[in-house]
Every structure is written in C-alpha cells, then in structure tokens.
Amino acid sequence: MKSISGEFYFYSIFLLFIIFSGTAATEFDFGTLTLSSLKLLGDAHLSNGSVKLTRDLGVPDSGAGKVLYSKPIKFRQPDVQYPASFSTFFSFSIANLNPSSIGGGLAFVISPDDEYVGDGGAWLGITDAKGTQHGVVAVEFDTLMDVEFKDINGNHVGLDLDSLVSTRVVDLDTIGVDLKSGDLVNSWVDYSGPTRIIKVYVSYSNLKPKDPIISSTFDLNEYILNDFMFVGFSGSTQGSTEIHSIEWWSFTSTFDENSNFTPPPPSSTLMNPSADSVVDPPPPSIPPENCHNQLCKDGPGAVVGVVTASAFFLIFCGLAIFWVYNKKFKRKTKSETLTSDVIKTPKEFSYKELKFATRGFDSNRIIGHGAFGTVYKGVLASTGDIVAVKRCSHTGQGKEEFWSELSIIGTLRHRNLVRLQGWCHEKGEILLVYDLMTNGSLDKALFESRMTLPWPYRQKILLGVASALAYLHQECENQVIHRDIKSSNIMLDEGFNARLGDFGLARQVEHDKSPDATIAAGTMGYLAPEYLLTGRASEKTDVFSYGAVVLEVASGRRPIEKEVGVSGNLVEWVWSLHREGRLMVAVDPRLGKEFDEAEMRKVLLVGLACSNPDPLARPTMRGVVQMLIGEAEVPIVPRTKPTLSFSTSHLLMSLQDSVSDLNEMMITLSTSSSEGSFTGRGGAGGGVGGGSSSALDLV
Structure with missing residues (x-):
C-alpha cells in the first residue's frame, strides 16, 4: 500500500512538473525590472528612466546600440511541436536634433546571443555588412530608405526573418504615423505559436488598434537557432543625430496552447513621462542674426546737411572715435580682470556659441532647474560635445550665485564633482557650462x-x-x-x-x-x-x-x-x-x-x-x-x-x-544699494531685505 501511494505521489509530482513546465510564462515590464535585469551594448545607455539606443553623435558619425533582457527566454520546448507564443508592448520615440541629416531606425529583436552589436546605418545594429549575425527575427521601424534592402521609404515598419530584406513591409504614412516626429509611438507585437501568426500594431494612441498593420504567417522554429533566445531592441544612426528612446516595455511568453494575451499599456502617468525623460522633439531652427536691424544702423552720429564749420565736424568725429575706443578698452580690461579672478576656469565661451548649442535656449531643451537658474541641454558645434548649460537668473541674487559658483568650482578638481567646462558673461547673460550627466540626478x-x-x-x-x-x-x-x-x-x-x-x-x-x-x-x-x-x-x-x-x-x-x-x-x-x-x-x-x-x-x-x-x-x-x-x-x-x-x-x-x-x-x-551691487558676507544665501525666504527651498 505504501509503495502504491509512493508511486502515485511520484507520478503526480512528475505530471505537475510536466504541466507546469509546459505552461509557465516569462513576464516582465519596465515597472518590475531593475538595472541588473537589462544588458546595454554599444551606444545604448540609460537616461532619466528610459533607454537610449543611440547617442547624440556629431554628423557624420554613425553608431549602434542594443538593450536586451539579461535572461534568455525559452522559445522551444521538448515534446511541444509549436514554438512559444509571445506578446510585447513598447513605447518609443525617435528624435533628430539635426533634421537635415538622414536617419537609421530601431527594431524589436529576438537574438541568439547577448554580446553582439552590428553596424550602424541601414544595418540597425542587428548585423554587419558581412552578415555575421544569423538567427535574428526582428520587427523594424526604419527611418532610412536603403535600396540595397529594398526599402520602400524612410518611414516604414517591416518583418525581418534572418535578413534585413523585410518579408513584409508597410508604409507608416498610410496610418498617419511619422517615426521621425519625436512623438511617442506605441507598438504591439503578438505571435501565436500554435497558429504561427504574427500581428504588428502601431499607433500614437494608448489604445490598441482594431486591425494590425502587419499580419503574417511563419514558423518561428525555422528561424531561431537556439531553444533559448534573447529579446530586446536594437537601433542605429547613419551620419545623423537621431536619438532612439525606449520609454516603456512589457513582454510575456508562454507555451500554453490556449493563450490569448496582450500585455496592457502602462498607466497614463507612465505613458506620458515628464519633460525631463522624453526625448526632445526637433527644435525649431534659429534664424541667422540680421546685421541690418536697427541696432546695427546706430552709429556714433549722423551728419545731416552741409556742415559749414569743418572744425566742429573734426572735433565731433574725434570725440566719437575716442568714445568707441575707450568703451572697447574698458570692456577688454573688465574681461581680463574677470579672467584673472577665475584663472583656473577652463574656458570662456561666447554667447553666440552657447545660444546656438541650445537652439536659442529652446524650452524643449530644458533638462532641469538649479537653485538660481535653468539648465539646458546643448551640443557644441565646434566639438560635438553634449553639455549642460546653466542659465542663471537675472536677479541680483542670481548674479551673486553665478560669481560664487564660478569662483569656487572653477578651482576644484575631483572625480566625484560635476566638471565645469567653462562660462560666459555677455549681453547681460550669465552662463555656466558643465559636462552633461546622462543619468540625471x-x-x-x-x-x-x-x-x-x-x-x-x-x-x-x-x-x-x-x-x-x-x-x-x-x-x-x-x-x-x-x-x-x-x-x-x-x-x-x-x-x-x-x-x-x-x-x-x-x-x-x-x-x-x-x-x-x-x-x-x-x-x-x-x-x-x-x-x-x-x-x-x-x-x-x-x-x-x-x-x-x-x-x-x-x-x-x-x-x-x-x-x-x-x-x-x-x-x-x-x-x-x-x-x-x-x-x-x-x-x-x-x-x-x-x-x-x-x-x-x-x-x-x-x-x-x-x-x-x-x-x-x-x-x-x-x-x-x-x-x-x-x-x-x-x-x-x-x-x-x-x-x-x-x-x-x-x-x-x-x-x-x-x-x-x-x-x-x-x-x-x-x-x-546706490551702486546696484550686493557685497554682504551673506552672499546669495543671505539676501536680507531682498526676499531672503527664497534662499530656503521648501520641499
């Protein structure tokens, strides 16, 4: 009796194991993932809670990056004739800081390994020009038309089965979606193992469309190389400044024959991240400065009519020349004095250079607010470096904070201090330039x-x-x-x-x-x-x-x-x-x-x-x-x-x-006060009589 009970118990456990292993699901999303759950390759990096697949490289540099879930996903099961079913939902944005340059694109990928990153440009970081990587299944969102891969345009979605020549491709213009708009795009990819049908949905809306943009039949078993594969995203640029951001991702897989799941989108708060975490849409171009405006026309004087006394004319011109020279000399002396005060400061930038770097201090480039100023993201035209530009407030207190910060941090050097690259004091503006910290505060x-x-x-x-x-x-x-x-x-x-x-x-x-x-x-x-x-x-x-x-x-x-x-x-x-x-x-x-x-x-x-x-x-x-x-x-x-x-x-x-x-x-x-300056020992922190309570940043 004992042996029968023991045998029954053994077979019960074995049967439960078989049932469990056959239906167990892999499930995760950005809400449950930790940093150790993601593997970042190539140019991919984290920034303010989203994953950036590419970097803001200077034209004409190209790059590629990949992010993968760190654990392999089982796509084949012994004694199961069909591959795993899976469903994934993700939100992404593609923004080009230089709209005149061409793009690259991104793709949801199922990859055989978690180490390889392909070439940039049309290869989307999936493979290289030699076709080194095989066994990759991908859904591409392509912003670059490449004749070699038979692309229909620079705004399409395609199904790639071990080849960058898509087996199915659809023009996204037909549903009014522009990948390069910088807006958040939502996509759902559902694959049924038993029926071998994949469906791809794309929309600006959080609501899943009724009809898929792609519906195709293929056997996943024929294209994947291993029982276990890695899932994630790959992106690339080709001589452009495209930034590809994954803002949300959820994924579920199972071998349950009756599965019919779709991972829900996150809450509206997650689907509409703060301005700090969303990739900036392309800022408006800055019109060239007009040197024929009223300011340029102003001169030392205008001589109207005929001057009968040449002596008066000569005296007037001499005084004007002396005034211009004296003003220029004073400005140079002031600048030299200022430079000597902060001699260890790395560099003095021009206002024009920093204005261009921030696209005219575009509000879309705001990445934070300091104690006494606004911080903008900037790209220096001379080097292509990405920097943070702090634009100090114009108040007396803000100016004191500027001089205090500049005089102190300009002399400091430590690996755990934000590095000051330089400063600017022109046109009534006071600006500080720092290294940009990619992961925010x-x-x-x-x-x-x-x-x-x-x-x-x-x-x-x-x-x-x-x-x-x-x-x-x-x-x-x-x-x-x-x-x-x-x-x-x-x-x-x-x-x-x-x-x-x-x-x-x-x-x-x-x-x-x-x-x-x-x-x-x-x-x-x-x-x-x-x-x-x-x-x-x-x-x-x-x-x-x-x-x-x-x-x-x-x-x-x-x-x-x-x-x-x-x-x-x-x-x-x-x-x-x-x-x-x-x-x-x-x-x-x-x-x-x-x-x-x-x-x-x-x-x-x-x-x-x-x-x-x-x-x-x-x-x-x-x-x-x-x-x-x-x-x-x-x-x-x-x-x-x-x-x-x-x-x-x-x-x-x-x-x-x-x-x-x-x-x-x-x-x-x-x-x-008559001189309009503040020299008290309290500095900006002790603005007595000038709104001292503002020094207390109440949380």
Missing part, C-alpha cells in the same frame, strides 16, 4: 525612474558623495562648505557614479576658522538644527545634510514626506525606528532581499551618526569614507536620539554674534 533615479535603483549602485553613489565632501572639507587649499547637499544636486554619469554639483550656495573659508553667520540657506529636511538656529554653516552642517541623503537613499523616501510617520521628517522617523530596535524597517521595500543586511545596517547607522543633533558628535567626511569602505568602525549610535543643547551663555553668544553679523550685512547692503 539622484532624486530622479530614486523617485521617478521606472526601474528600481539596485543597492550596489546606491552604495557606490553614497561613497562617491562622501569622497567629494571629504575633498571639499579637508583637501582643498581653502575649506569649501557646500550648504546645499541634497539628492537633486547629486548627478549621475553614464556609469551611475555620483557627481556633486550646484555650488551656488557654497562658501570658501580658511581651515579651522569660525564661519560667518548668514540667513540659513538650503532645503528643509536636509538642514542641520544648529544651522537653522544660528545661521552658521560649517563642515558639520554639510555632514548632517549628507546623513539625510544617506537615509533617503537607503529608505527610498524623501526627507520631508507625509507618509513618513506623524512628523513627516525622515530623519526623525529613522531615529524612532532605531529607538524601537526596528532599524531595518527603514529599508526601501522595492529592494526586496537584494542587499547584504549587514552592509545595509552599517549604512543606516552611518546616516544616523551623521544626523546626530550634536554637531561635535558627528563624524568627519573622511571618517565616513573610511566607515563605508570598511577601514573604520561605525561609532556607537545611541538608541535614543540626543537633543540639541546649548549652554545659556553659548546660545546667547551665538545669537549675539549672528545678530551682529547680520547688522553688518544690512549696513553693507544699504551703503551699496
């Missing part, structure tokens, strides 16, 4: 990206910021106090390395010198309590801000957020969890179990140590670096949050000094 990666930022990336980012602050605090000739450490000022380069930026509120002080008092400047949630009380920023106030960033990165919550406890303050919430012995509750739930618990606990304790209300108890940033790399132990963090305490005499002295310093600032302001 840390806050966008944490809170706006569709993919969860993995824990190893977060650790690397925190270590990079700590290293940058250690450099500013202890390794520079003069100590630099940043005063605005927050996740939106931490930029991420192509490799997700942290680059600290926005030095508009920064101050330079001599080492071991007591800081001057100012109006507290920065962002609520990151500001140290003693800074709010006394207005004196120091390296310890930066350490507190860094601690808030650490807790933000570990928890995936903003420093001020309604969901975080009653007070809404992240630092307070994590301290309360630590007091209750539940510190790990603070961990970002989106990370699942994909982190080392001991490392996570250490990072959280570092964040609390930096967030200690007592500034003297906070570690130095050099000490933080040593803790994060394991060269030093994290100090014992008390379970109960310490209280901020001052002796009465200390508090009165601090407040008295602060009032005294602010009075001096008020006097300086009043004496300099």
Whole structure:
C-alpha cells in the first residue's frame, strides 16, 4: 500500500512538473525590472528612466546600440511541436536634433546571443555588412530608405526573418504615423505559436488598434537557432543625430496552447513621462542674426546737411572715435580682470556659441532647474560635445550665485564633482557650462525612474558623495562648505557614479576658522538644527545634510514626506525606528532581499551618526569614507536620539554674534544699494531685505 501511494505521489509530482513546465510564462515590464535585469551594448545607455539606443553623435558619425533582457527566454520546448507564443508592448520615440541629416531606425529583436552589436546605418545594429549575425527575427521601424534592402521609404515598419530584406513591409504614412516626429509611438507585437501568426500594431494612441498593420504567417522554429533566445531592441544612426528612446516595455511568453494575451499599456502617468525623460522633439531652427536691424544702423552720429564749420565736424568725429575706443578698452580690461579672478576656469565661451548649442535656449531643451537658474541641454558645434548649460537668473541674487559658483568650482578638481567646462558673461547673460550627466540626478533615479535603483549602485553613489565632501572639507587649499547637499544636486554619469554639483550656495573659508553667520540657506529636511538656529554653516552642517541623503537613499523616501510617520521628517522617523530596535524597517521595500543586511545596517547607522543633533558628535567626511569602505568602525549610535543643547551663555553668544553679523550685512547692503551691487558676507544665501525666504527651498 505504501509503495502504491509512493508511486502515485511520484507520478503526480512528475505530471505537475510536466504541466507546469509546459505552461509557465516569462513576464516582465519596465515597472518590475531593475538595472541588473537589462544588458546595454554599444551606444545604448540609460537616461532619466528610459533607454537610449543611440547617442547624440556629431554628423557624420554613425553608431549602434542594443538593450536586451539579461535572461534568455525559452522559445522551444521538448515534446511541444509549436514554438512559444509571445506578446510585447513598447513605447518609443525617435528624435533628430539635426533634421537635415538622414536617419537609421530601431527594431524589436529576438537574438541568439547577448554580446553582439552590428553596424550602424541601414544595418540597425542587428548585423554587419558581412552578415555575421544569423538567427535574428526582428520587427523594424526604419527611418532610412536603403535600396540595397529594398526599402520602400524612410518611414516604414517591416518583418525581418534572418535578413534585413523585410518579408513584409508597410508604409507608416498610410496610418498617419511619422517615426521621425519625436512623438511617442506605441507598438504591439503578438505571435501565436500554435497558429504561427504574427500581428504588428502601431499607433500614437494608448489604445490598441482594431486591425494590425502587419499580419503574417511563419514558423518561428525555422528561424531561431537556439531553444533559448534573447529579446530586446536594437537601433542605429547613419551620419545623423537621431536619438532612439525606449520609454516603456512589457513582454510575456508562454507555451500554453490556449493563450490569448496582450500585455496592457502602462498607466497614463507612465505613458506620458515628464519633460525631463522624453526625448526632445526637433527644435525649431534659429534664424541667422540680421546685421541690418536697427541696432546695427546706430552709429556714433549722423551728419545731416552741409556742415559749414569743418572744425566742429573734426572735433565731433574725434570725440566719437575716442568714445568707441575707450568703451572697447574698458570692456577688454573688465574681461581680463574677470579672467584673472577665475584663472583656473577652463574656458570662456561666447554667447553666440552657447545660444546656438541650445537652439536659442529652446524650452524643449530644458533638462532641469538649479537653485538660481535653468539648465539646458546643448551640443557644441565646434566639438560635438553634449553639455549642460546653466542659465542663471537675472536677479541680483542670481548674479551673486553665478560669481560664487564660478569662483569656487572653477578651482576644484575631483572625480566625484560635476566638471565645469567653462562660462560666459555677455549681453547681460550669465552662463555656466558643465559636462552633461546622462543619468540625471539622484532624486530622479530614486523617485521617478521606472526601474528600481539596485543597492550596489546606491552604495557606490553614497561613497562617491562622501569622497567629494571629504575633498571639499579637508583637501582643498581653502575649506569649501557646500550648504546645499541634497539628492537633486547629486548627478549621475553614464556609469551611475555620483557627481556633486550646484555650488551656488557654497562658501570658501580658511581651515579651522569660525564661519560667518548668514540667513540659513538650503532645503528643509536636509538642514542641520544648529544651522537653522544660528545661521552658521560649517563642515558639520554639510555632514548632517549628507546623513539625510544617506537615509533617503537607503529608505527610498524623501526627507520631508507625509507618509513618513506623524512628523513627516525622515530623519526623525529613522531615529524612532532605531529607538524601537526596528532599524531595518527603514529599508526601501522595492529592494526586496537584494542587499547584504549587514552592509545595509552599517549604512543606516552611518546616516544616523551623521544626523546626530550634536554637531561635535558627528563624524568627519573622511571618517565616513573610511566607515563605508570598511577601514573604520561605525561609532556607537545611541538608541535614543540626543537633543540639541546649548549652554545659556553659548546660545546667547551665538545669537549675539549672528545678530551682529547680520547688522553688518544690512549696513553693507544699504551703503551699496546706490551702486546696484550686493557685497554682504551673506552672499546669495543671505539676501536680507531682498526676499531672503527664497534662499530656503521648501520641499
């Protein structure tokens, strides 16, 4: 009886295994993927939550890129006569920054390997001119008409079966879709293994069209080389500046004979990303400057009629020549003086050059907003480099931030600081030019990206910021106090390395010198309590801000957020969890179990140590670096949050000094107001009488 039961049990399990293996589905989308789930090849890279298959290369350079789901998908099943059924939905955009250049295109691909990237141009990154890659099935969205591949035009969709000569091709003009418009295009590709029918749908709308644009029959088994294949996208350019972006992707496959699925499109919020994450549509061309306008016609004077006294005429001309020469000389002297002040700054750009690079500061090129200005994406005509151009506000406060940022960051060199390429001060405009950070800011990666930022990336980012602050605090000739450490000022380069930026509120002080008092400047949630009380920023106030960033990165919550406890303050919430012995509750739930618990606990304790209300108890940033790399132990963090305490005499002295310093600032302001300049020690952070509350960026 036992043997029969055991045999029955064995066969039951075996039967369940067969059934499960025959119907198990692979399913994923951008909402569930992590960065480690994607494999980026060639020119492909991540940028603000979307995947860019190609780069903004200068004409006539060509390129190709590919992104694949990192795990192979099973397309053949033993004892199953038909291949897997699959259905995929994706949203993409193709924008050409130089409309006069020709394109390339992109394709959804099923590939036999996850390492190969083909040629650019008409080969779409699928294969090269020698036809090296075989066994690829693709649905192409082609923006380049190539006679060799029998293309019908430069705006078509085609079905490619182990060849770039499409077996089926349809003109997208017939349904009113323009691939090169820069608009978001949606596509559905459904393949039924049992019926061997593929259907392709294309639309601007989120709603799947009733009729497919392509419906064709083919046996997938005849074209794929392996039982397991890789799925993803490939794109290319041919001497153009086309940018191919995958904004959303979902995929499902199964061997279930009765499957009839279509992955739903994402919610409207995901289908309509923010302006920061959508590829810019082609900006309008800039008309050439007209040298015959009224300004060009203005001269030193116009002589009307006959001048009877030649002496007066000669005197007038002489005075005009002297005036023009003197004005030119003064401008040159001012420029030379300015250059000498920031002699270490890399380059002075011309206004015309930066205006052209940003397409006349087109609103479609806005990629962010700094503390006192707007940031634009720009392409330098002379080098083809892609840069970020910060256009500072025209207010007196904005100008002070410009000079402060330029004079400080122009002398700094560190791998974890945003690199300043140059500056411009012409036509009343003040501009700063930085390296463009392809992955945007840390806050966008944490809170706006569709993919969860993995824990190893977060650790690397925190270590990079700590290293940058250690450099500013202890390794520079003069100590630099940043005063605005927050996740939106931490930029991420192509490799997700942290680059600290926005030095508009920064101050330079001599080492071991007591800081001057100012109006507290920065962002609520990151500001140290003693800074709010006394207005004196120091390296310890930066350490507190860094601690808030650490807790933000570990928890995936903003420093001020309604969901975080009653007070809404992240630092307070994590301290309360630590007091209750539940510190790990603070961990970002989106990370699942994909982190080392001991490392996570250490990072959280570092964040609390930096967030200690007592500034003297906070570690130095050099000490933080040593803790994060394991060269030093994290100090014992008390379970109960310490209280901020001052002796009465200390508090009165601090407040008295602060009032005294602010009075001096008020006097300086009043004496300099007639000259229209601001020279108070408070700088832009202490704009007393000029809207000082604007220095507090309330979140």
